[in-house]
Amino acid sequence: MGLFSFIKNAGAKVFGIGKTTEEEAAEAAMEAAELAKLKAGKLVTAVETLGFEVIDLNIEVDGDTALVWGEASSQETREKVILVVGNTEGIAAVDDRMSVAVEEPQAQFHTVVSGDYLSKIAKKYYGNASKYNVIFEANKPMLTDPDKIYPGQVLRIPALDA
Known part of the structure; x- marks a missing residue:
């Protein structure tokens, strides 16, 4: 699919940002390569925790870019993995190198701006605000409540079934 851009500091705190100063000092002392491996491991864990079916999932972090490989079970799974990784604080781009089984x-994709809510986004893409639940369902399990979206978050907007 290519390279996707995200807002680097708007995502989930998968990397443990906000730790104590002692923990921050220990992390800062790590070699850059070790820190990148640690971040990649945490991203893999975040994806696996959500139960996405990806064979041979591999993630590397290079600065603020995450490179993702593996074979996703579906296009939907592929897109959700990109969103989980990209909607992580500290990641500004996802280089998608995944393949899809089917x-x-x-x-x-839609980047949430201040004042957005799912029904407003549904109106924009579908012409019908009541279709907000389609967007909510398409972004589960990353979204747990249709009222909990934040500026900078990137959402998946699937085509409506005919």
Whole structure:
């Protein structure tokens, strides 16, 4: 799919940012390569915890870019993995190198801005605000409540079934 851009400091705190100063000092002392491996491992754990089916999932972190490999079970899974990784604080881009077991149409992505809510986004993409639940369902399990979205977050907007 290519390279996707995200807002680096708007995502989930998967990397443990906000730790005590002693923990921060210990992390800062790590070699850059070790820190990148640690971040990559935490991203893999975050993806696996959500139960996405990806064979041979591999993630590398290079600065603020995450490179993702593996074979996703579906296009939906592929897109959700990109969103989990990209919606992580400290990641500004995801270089998607995944393959898909079964090709399907690609969804659109929407970056949430201040004042957005799911029904407003549904109105924009579908012409019908009541279709907000389609967007909510398409972003589970990353979203747990339709009212809990934040500026900078990137959402998956699937095509409506005919």
